[in-house]
Amino acid sequence: MSLWDRVSAGLTKSRETLARGLNSLRAPVHKGRQTVSFDEMEAALIEADVGVRMADALIEELKRVPDVDADQVRQHLKTLIISRCDRAPSSALAEGPHPLVVLFVGVNGVGKTTSVAKLAARYRSQGRQVLLAAGDTFRAAAVEQLQIWGARLGVEVIHQKPGSDPAAVVFDAVSAAKARDADVLLIDSAGRLHTKQSLMDELVKIKRVIGRALPGAPHEILLVLDASTGQNGLAQARVFHEALGLTGIVVTKLDGTPKGGIVLAIVDELGLPVKLLGLGEEPDALVPFEATAFAEGLVG
């Protein structure tokens, strides 16, 4: 499936939600002669979780379209979405460093481990040598989950037994990546600890240890957010960003929710780039974020 088809398929529920709003504007009426209600359009934007502030701003701009009909508004909405996305820093993953070290963080169940595996599949398909680090030593089955992916993808997984210090695993993994001259090291981490503070402390330590093993690393710290958590994800992002200094966001499970607009809220409210979109459970269902394809998928 092409990136565009994948994004379009994954955003079906969000697109259907926005289509309801757009269809309420279907009758081609001209401003001045008839008042057009944007209420349903606004409700649809909020349901798609672009956030109230962004919904207001978009509606204000859409009201300036001279001929208010669904197609013109659709085109204009796409342009607005693209320009909003383009305001955030680059959504491209770092390319220069060797090995490139990417740390995945996020609360439990959002799709960290799956995203690590999918990104590994993507790099493998580009012929890069990839190494994985089983940095979630907290959850009993987490190491095994990553090993199953490693076997499936033909990628080595650096691990220790559950319960060991994740910072030690990560230190080993960075050393192994250097020794094996790997192109990319992708590091999984735990999402489930007794308190939020201990999770943050652990992640800060992991980050520090990575930097000690390889100055300048980690080159990417990606927060994984489940799209279906909507606006709550923004609060999570602020906490993680404050502690770790995120370089970008991975938005997962877009295929199961109408809340695809959260991508816009992230870009707008946090000023952080969305770098990858998770659009399903298959290994190829993680795609680089691309504003035009996203706008097309969201609005149709």
Ligand SMILES: Nc1nc2c(ncn2[C@@H]2O[C@H](COP(=O)(O)OP(=O)(O)OP(=O)(O)O)[C@@H](O)[C@H]2O)c(=O)[nH]1
């Ligand atoms: N539909 C869909 N499911 C996804 C996506 N990404 C992850 N999942 C599913 O979400 C569930 C949790 O994914 P994990 O990768 O284990 O999440 P995690 O963040 O590593 O979870 P913990 O290790 O428990 O913190 C799994 O069943 C995945 O298959 C996605 O983009 N779309």
Ligand SMILES: [Mg+2]
């Ligand atoms: Mg996991």
